[in-house]
Amino acid sequence: MLVAAAVCPCPPLLVPDVSQGAAPELEPLRAACDEAVTALVEAKPDLVVVVGPGERDAVHEAGATGSFRGHGVPLDVTLGEPDRHPGGADTPLPLSLTVGAWLLARSAWRGPVRAFEAAATGDPATRRAHGAEIAGWAGRVGLLVMGDGSARRDLKAPGYLDERAAPLDARISAALASGDREGFLAGLDEETARDLMVSGRPAWQVLTGAGAGGGLGRHRLLHDDAPYGVGYFVASWT
Template identity: 60%
Template sequence: MLVAAAVCPCPPLLVPEVAAGAAPELDGLRAACDEALRTVLDARPELIVVVGPGPAADSAWHDQGAPGSFRPYGVAVDVRLGATPAGGAGVPVLRSPLPLSLTVGAWLLERAGWRGPVRGLEVGAGREWPANSEDGVRVAALAERVGLLVMGDGSARRDLKAPGYLDERAEEADAGIAAALARTGTDHFLPWLDADLARELMISGRSPWQVLDGAAGPALGGRLLYDAAPYGVGYFVASWS
């Protein structure tokens, strides 16, 4: 059963060594991620599952202990998804290095001091709601007390300097995402945000957020802790408990 979840973005700039001189600009974002993860740890989960986007066509598990690195971003910072190997269940297990989203998630868990069991679930961008929801139901059934760390960004087209340049639809889409993450109702997550729109707006969090919704059911409420678009990319942090 899912007892708590943290929703965080996954830019490599979240890691101060990667951000270098610009690191203080994201101090508020890091603090919000820390707060969301504290809620998960305070719920005393038996297992934490990190869910994030990646290049997998469908979905795939990553072993506990799988390596990730920020060396492609110019810094000698390496992480692991927990400390001891643990296989996945139900989908293929990937033993290769973690995708960026799960690498950032592993870094956040290390920063939070989590030393318990961990699994990583990589989900493809093109998957539809039923498949993502079913993955969420399976994730919630992995232990009596499951915590989630859900990684993903909003639109990367919020202004002229954004990675994808400006798209007038991006601000409205991100406003809808923020409202859904605040979760004041029990509707399914973002039914209007289809895979095509997410791709056009460069929204990476769609599939992971839908996995969260499937795992949570109607029981958990949400708090939005951060909603901003530094560098033209929508970043959201939320706590569900």
């Protein structure tokens, strides 16, 4: 059963070693992520599952590693503590899960952890089904859900400006603040997400599937900004 979720963005700039000179301006975002992860840990889950977009659907066990070396920083991150699952460290974590593992390592969590990589392709029903399955992995499951909003919010954004981006991100923000009561995240289609470069779609839909059984009555939006033309949201569901 899902007992708590922290929703965070996954830009590598969230890591001070990567952002360097820009680290201070991202401190409010970093602090909001820490607050959401702290609330997740305080819910005392039996298992924390980090969920984020990647190239395929795959489960990564504790001990899997990711790296920021591709961003010019000799920094590697391990997902939790190595466990007994053979081959847990064989497959590198995608960037979203690497950032998630870094955030989790900053917290007080030292318990069991796994990760689920969700491919950008795939219909919403499949993503929700993955979430329902993940919610059954332990008696009390906590999710750390990684993903960005549109990367087309202004002229300097990675995807340049698209006038549809800000209204879409506003709906994403409202859905995260309400617990997706209107089902917007649950039904967000692949084509729209691709056009507006919304990386968080598959991970958010896993979250809606995991939470479909109810139990999460408190939904807080902790951060909503687009400092580099990319929508960054932080939310806490408990």
